Amino acid sequence: MPRFSVIVPVFKVQGFLRECLDSVLGQSFDDLEVIAVDDCSPDGCGAILDEYAARDPRLRAVHLPENVGLGRARNAGLPHATGDYVLFLDSDDRYTPGLLRAVADRLDVTGDPDILVFDHVRTHWWGRAGRSDAADLFEQAGTDTFDLRTNPEYLGLFLVAWNKAYRRDFFLGHGFRYRPGLYEDAPVTYQTMVTAERIACLDRVGVEYRQRRQGAITRTPGRKHFDIFDQYEGLFAFLAERPGLDWARPLLFERALDHMLFTVARPERVLRGDRREFHRRIRAFYRTHVPPGFVPPPESRRTEIRLLALAPYSAHRGLGALRGAGRAAGRRTRRTRDLVVRRLKRCWYRIQLRRPLDPGLAVYSAGHSRAVNGDPHAIHSRAAELAPQVRGVWVVRPDAVGLVPPGTEYVTTGSWRYYRVMARAGHWINDCNWAGDLVKRPGSVHVQTHRGTPLKYMALDLLDRPGARHGTNVRGMLRRSDRWDVSLVANRHSEEIWQRAYPCHFTSLRSGSPRNDVLVRGGEARAAEVRERLGAGPAETVVLYAPTPRDYRRGRHVGRVGLEALAASLGPGHRLLVRLHPGLARHHERALLLRDLHRRGVLTDVTDEPHVEDVLLASDALITDYAALMFDYANLDRPIVIHADDWAAYRAARGAYFDITAEPPGHVTRSDEELAKVFTSGAWRDTESTRLRAAFRERFCEYDDGRAAERVVRRILLGETPDTKGGGGVVDGDGGVVRIPAAVDRSARLPEYS
Numbered sequence: 001m002p003r004f005s006v007i008v009p010v011f012k013v014q015g016f017l018r019e020c021l022d023s024v025l026g027q028s029f030d031d032l033e034v035i036a037v038d039d040c041s042p043d044g045c046g047a048i049l050d051e052y053a054a055r056d057p058r059l060r061a062v063h064l065p066e067n068v069g070l071g072r073a074r075n076a077g078l079p080h081a082t083g084d085y086v087l088f089l090d091s092d093d094r095y096t097p098g099l100l101r102a103v104a105d106r107l108d109v110t111g112d113p114d115i116l117v118f119d120h121v122r123t124h125w126w127g128r129a130g131r132s133d134a135a136d137l138f139e140q141a142g143t144d145t146f147d148l149r150t151n152p153e154y155l156g157l158f159l160v161a162w163n164k165a166y167r168r169d170f171f172l173g174h175g176f177r178y179r180p181g182l183y184e185d186a187p188v189t190y191q192t193m194v195t196a197e198r199i200a201c202l203d204r205v206g207v208e209y210r211q212r213r214q215g216a217i218t219r220t221p222g223r224k225h226f227d228i229f230d231q232y233e234g235l236f237a238f239l240a241e242r243p244g245l246d247w248a249r250p251l252l253f254e255r256a257l258d259h260m261l262f263t264v265a266r267p268e269r270v271l272r273g274d275r276r277e278f279h280r281r282i283r284a285f286y287r288t289h290v291p292p293g294f295v296p297p298p299e300s301r302r303t304e305i306r307l308l309a310l311a312p313y314s315a316h317r318g319l320g321a322l323r324g325a326g327r328a329a330g331r332r333t334r335r336t337r338d339l340v341v342r343r344l345k346r347c348w349y350r351i352q353l354r355r356p357l358d359p360g361l362a363v364y365s366a367g368h369s370r371a372v373n374g375d376p377h378a379i380h381s382r383a384a385e386l387a388p389q390v391r392g393v394w395v396v397r398p399d400a401v402g403l404v405p406p407g408t409e410y411v412t413t414g415s416w417r418y419y420r421v422m423a424r425a426g427h428w429i430n431d432c433n434w435a436g437d438l439v440k441r442p443g444s445v446h447v448q449t450h451r452g453t454p455l456k457y458m459a460l461d462l463l464d465r466p467g468a469r470h471g472t473n474v475r476g477m478l479r480r481s482d483r484w485d486v487s488l489v490a491n492r493h494s495e496e497i498w499q500r501a502y503p504c505h506f507t508s509l510r511s512g513s514p515r516n517d518v519l520v521r522g523g524e525a526r527a528a529e530v531r532e533r534l535g536a537g538p539a540e541t542v543v544l545y546a547p548t549p550r551d552y553r554r555g556r557h558v559g560r561v562g563l564e565a566l567a568a569s570l571g572p573g574h575r576l577l578v579r580l581h582p583g584l585a586r587h588h589e590r591a592l593l594l595r596d597l598h599r600r601g602v603l604t605d606v607t608d609e610p611h612v613e614d615v616l617l618a619s620d621a622l623i624t625d626y627a628a629l630m631f632d633y634a635n636l637d638r639p640i641v642i643h644a645d646d647w648a649a650y651r652a653a654r655g656a657y658f659d660i661t662a663e664p665p666g667h668v669t670r671s672d673e674e675l676a677k678v679f680t681s682g683a684w685r686d687t688e689s690t691r692l693r694a695a696f697r698e699r700f701c702e703y704d705d706g707r708a709a710e711r712v713v714r715r716i717l718l719g720e721t722p723d724t725k726g727g728g729g730v731v732d733g734d735g736g737v738v739r740i741p742a743a744v745d746r747s748a749r750l751p752e753y754s
Contacts, residue, residue: 002058003104004032005083005168008091009073010049011039016092016210017048023094025056028564029101034059035077036091040067045091071178074161078172084112086168088161092210098564099206102596103165106143106202113145114170114196117154118206120163134158141201148194152251154201155193159186159259162207166192179234181227186259187235194248204596225269229281232256236289250291257286257305345419346437352423357443358391362427362717365395365434367451367582369413372396372404373611375449375488375709376429378514382709387717393421403610427717433480440483447716448484448506449514452628453494453700457655459501465551465655478504486716488513490631491702497657509715512708518613519635520706527617534604534618536575543570543679544577544606544619548627549584550646552653557587560625560645562672563594567602569676576603579615581627621684623675626650630665634697635704639685640666643675665696 006024010017024034036059038046049061064076074088085107089095099118107116119138134157141154148154157163161178176192178184193199235252239245264270264278286305296305362383364376372394380392394410395418396403404410411418413435422428422438428446440446457465459477484506489495490513499508518526528538536542545566549556557580567576578594580587585607598605606615616622616632621639624630626647630640642664650656661668666689669675678684714720 002031002033002083003029004085004087004100004165005081006032006034006087006089007074007077007081008034008036008089009039009070009077010036010045010091011041011067011070011073012043012045013091014041014043014045014048017045020089020091020094021048021052021059023096024089024100025052025058026097027095027100028098029104030058031104032058032100033081033083035080036061037073037077038063039069039073040064069180069184071184072180074178078177081168083168085116085165086171087165089207090162093162094208094210096204096206096208096593097559097562098593098596099204101564102202102204102600103206105600106200107165109143110145110198110200112167113198113200114167115192115198116165116200116202117157118163118165118202118204120158120160120207120209121205123208123210135203138201138203141203143200145198145200147197147199148251149247154199155190155251155255157193159189160209161185161188162209164189164192170196179231181230182224183228183231183259186228186256187231187238190235190248190252190255191238194245194252202596203599221268221271223274225263226274226278226281228260228263229285232260232285249289250294253289253291253294254296254300254305256289257282258301260285261301261304345414345416348416349419349423352420353439353441355424357426357441358424359426360389361391361393361421361425362429363393363395363421363425365430365432368432369395369397370400370403371582371610372400372408372410373515374431374451375514376431377611378517378709379429379447379449379712382514383713383717386710386713390427390717393425395422428483429716433477434483436476436480438483445485445716446483447486447488447712448481449488450494450498452513453490453631454497454501455626455628455631455656455658455660457501457657458497460503461501461655465653478502481506488708488712490516490704490708491700493657493700509712510703511711511715512703512705513632514709514712515613516632516635516704517706517709519616519632520704523613523617526614530614530618534575534577534606536604536618539573541570541574541621542577542619543574543621543623544579544615545623546579546627546629547581547625547643549581550650550653552649557584558646559593561623561643561675563597564602565672566676567597570679574679577606577615577619578603579605579609579612580607582607626656626660631700634665634693635701637693637697639689640664640693640696641675641678641684642666642668643670644668645670663696665693667692 008020008024013020021034021036024032036049036052038049038061040063046061046063049059049063053059053061060080062077062080064073068076070090078086085103103116103118107113110116117138119135137154137156146154171192174192174195176188178188235256236249239249239252260278260282264275264282270278362380364372364380366372366374366376380394383390383392392409394404394408396410396412398412398414401410401412411421422434423441426444428434428440428444429449430447431449431451433448434446459474459481462472462474481502481504484502484504487495487498487502487506487508488511489498489508490511495508495510531538531540531542534542545561545563547558547560550558563576563578567574570576578598580590580594584590590605590607594603594605594607597603609615612629612632616629616636619638621641622630622633623641623643624633625643630642633640642660644661647661647670651659667678667683669678683689
C-alpha cells in the first residue's frame with residue numbers, strides 16, 4: 001500500500017499534461033501511485049496517459065466512456081486509490097519539487113491527521129504571482145493540529161481540492177463526493193474541514209496553480225456560474241443531516257454569501273444581463289438558510305450581506321457605484337496631495353542647497369538604501385573610532401528602517417530630513433548610485449565603494465547586451481556616476497574595469513574592500529558565534545551555496561542546483577547554508593522550496609543574515625556560480641567550487657570580463673552529479689584546489705590587507721596623505737597619481753539637525 005494516491009482528472013490539457021505528470025512522478029518521495037482519469041478528452045490526453053502508464057508502473061490510466069466533468073472524474077478515481085492519503089491535482093497544474101517528501105514528513109510529525117493543507121502560488125500565463133492570501137495562516141499554524149470549531153479562521157484557506165492531503169479512511173468513511181457542475185470544490189472542502197477532528201498545515205508552496213489565458217472555466221462568463229447555488233444547497237443539506245455540526249452553520253453561511261457576492265462582482269464570470277437574476281438567487285439563499293440571530297463578522301462583506309435581507313438589486317448596484325466613485329475620489333485626492341508635497345520638498349531642497357556644507361557630516365547608503373551593511377558599514381564603523389567628530393547618518397528606505405542597528409542615526413528616503421542632510425553633507429559614501437534628483441555640490445566628496453569585484457559586464461559594457469540591460473538606463477546611470485569623486489578598488493582588474501565601464505570624472509583609490517577587513521584579519525571568535533547561532537557544531541563542515549541571479553530569465557531566479565539532493569550527498573557531519581542574492585530575498589520563488597527545506601532542517605537559509613561577512617566566516621567552503629562573493633571569499637583562503645552548468649548561456653546573455661571556468665578559484669562542476677562527487681571524493685580541498693585558489697588570490701586580493709576601512713577614513717574623512725599615515729595609492733584614468741579632493745576644515749562644525 002503506497003503512502004500517497006494522487007488522483008489527476010484529465011480533460012483537454014494535452015499541452016500541459018506531461019509537465020503535470022512529470023512533477024508528480026519526478027518527486028524525490030516515490031512511495032506513491034497516480035490515478036489519471038481520462039474524462040473522455042477529445043485531444044491526445046488519453047494517448048499521453050497510456051504512454052506514461054506503459055513506462056511507469058506507478059501510474060494507472062482510467063478511461064471514462066463519456067465526459068462527466070471535473071468533480072465526478074475525481075470521484076471515478078477514488079475506488080482505485082489504495083494509498084494512506086489521497087491528493088487531487090488538476091492536470092494543468094503541477095507540484096513543486098520536494099512537496100511529497102515535505103508532506104510525508106509533516107504527516108509523521110503530526111501523527112497522521114485527517115487533513116493536511118499546504119500553500120500554492122498562482123502562475124499566470126504572463127508570469128508567476130506571489131503566494132496565496134492565506135500565507136500568514138500557514139505560518140502561524142506551526143506543527144500543531146487543530147479543528148475548525150476552535151480555529152474558525154482557517155475557513156479562509158483556499159477553496160480547492162488540490163491543496164490538501166486527505167487521510168483515505170477519513171475521506172471515504174464519511175462518503176465525501178464531488179457534485180457535478182462548477183464550484184464543486186467548495187462544498188467538499190467545507191464538509192471535510194468542519195468534520196475533521198485533526199487538521200494540520202504545511203507552510204510550503206506545494207502547487208503551481210496555472211492561470212491559463214484561455215480554457216479556464218472560471219474565467220468564461222455564462223450561465224454555468226449559477227451552479228454555485230446548487231453546490232451550496234448541497235452543503236447545507238449535508239449540515240441539516242448532521243445536528244452535531246450546527247456550530248458551523250453561521251460560519252459557512254457567511255462564507256457561502258461571500259463566495260456568491262465575489263462571483264457576481266466578476267464580469268469574467270457573470271454576464272451583465274444575468275446579474276439581477278444572480279442577485280435574486282443570492283437573496284433567496286439568504287432567506288432560506290440564514291441562521292437565527294446571524295450577525296455578519298466585522299471582517300466580512302458586512303454591508304453587502306445586510307443589504308441582502310433588506311434591499312433589492314438596485315441597492316447593491318448603487319453601493320458598488322458609490323464605492324467605485326469613492327475609490328476614484330480617494331485616488332485623485334492622494335495624487336493631488338502627493339504632487340503638492342513633492343513640489344514643497346523640491347523647494348525645501350533648493351533652499352538647503354544654498355546653506356553651507358557641513359564638513360563634519362557623512363551620509364552612508366548600501367544596497368539601494370535597503371540595508372546597513374557592506375563597505376559603507378565597515379567605513380562607518382571605523383570612522384566612529386578614528387574620526388568621531390564626523391557625524392555619520394544612514395539613508396534607508398522606509399521599509400528598511402527595521403534593519404537599522406539600535407543607536408544608529410538615519411533618515412528615510414524622500415523625507416524632509418533626507419533632503420536636508422543630503423544637501424548639507426560633506427561626504428557621500430555609497431555602494432550603489434544615489435537618486436538622480438540629488439545635486440553633487442562643489443566641495444563635497446562622493447565615495448563609490450562598489451559591491452565587489454566585477455565578473456559580469458557593467459554599465460557602458462551592457463550596451464551590446466540588450467537582454468542584460470533590460471530596464472536599465474545606461475545613460476542615466478553614467479550621469480549619476482559623474483558625481484563620483486573616488487572609486488574604491490581591491491585589485492588592478494577592478495580598477496581597469498571601473499574606468500572602462502564608467503567613463504566618468506573620478507579617481508581610483510587602491511584601498512582594498514573595507515568589508516573584507518574582517519576576512520583578512522581573521523575573525524575566529526566572530527565565526528564561532530555565528531556558527532553557534534546558525535546551529536552548526538564546532539566539528540561540522542559548513543558548506544555555503546551562494547548563487548547569482550540570471551538575466552536571461554524573467555524574475556532572474558533560476559534553481560540551478562538540487563538543494564535537497566546536494567544536502568543529502570554531503571552526508572553526516574556537514575551543514576549546507578544557502579544565501580540568495582539580496583535582490584531575490586523577497587522573491588516568491590524562495591517560498592517554493594528553500595523556506596520549507598530550512599524548516600525541515602535539510603539546510604539553513606541565511607539569505608536574511610544582514611552581514612554576508614558573518615556567513616563567509618562561518619563557512620568552511622563556498623559553492624557559487626558567478627557571484628562576486630567568490631572574490632571576497634578568496635581572502636579566507638578556503639576552498640571554492642564553481643558550479644557553471646549554464647556558463648555559456650550566462651556569458652552570452654550578460655557578458656563576462658574573463659572566463660571563470662578557465663581561470664577558476666577551485667574545481668569547476670557542470671552537473672549536480674559532478675558537484676556531489678567533488679565533495680564525496682574529497683576533491684574540493686585537494687592540492688589542485690589549493691593551487692587554483694592561490695593564483696586567484698594573487699590576482700584578485702591584491703590590495704586587501706585588513707586595513708581598507710582605516711585607509712578610507714584617513715584619506716577621505718581625515719584628509720591625511722599617504723606619506724604621512726600610509727595608505728593605498730590614488731590614480732586617475734590615465735594611471736597618474738593624484739590627490740584626493742582637499743578635506744574641509746574640521747573646526748567649522750555646524751549645528752546638528754533635528
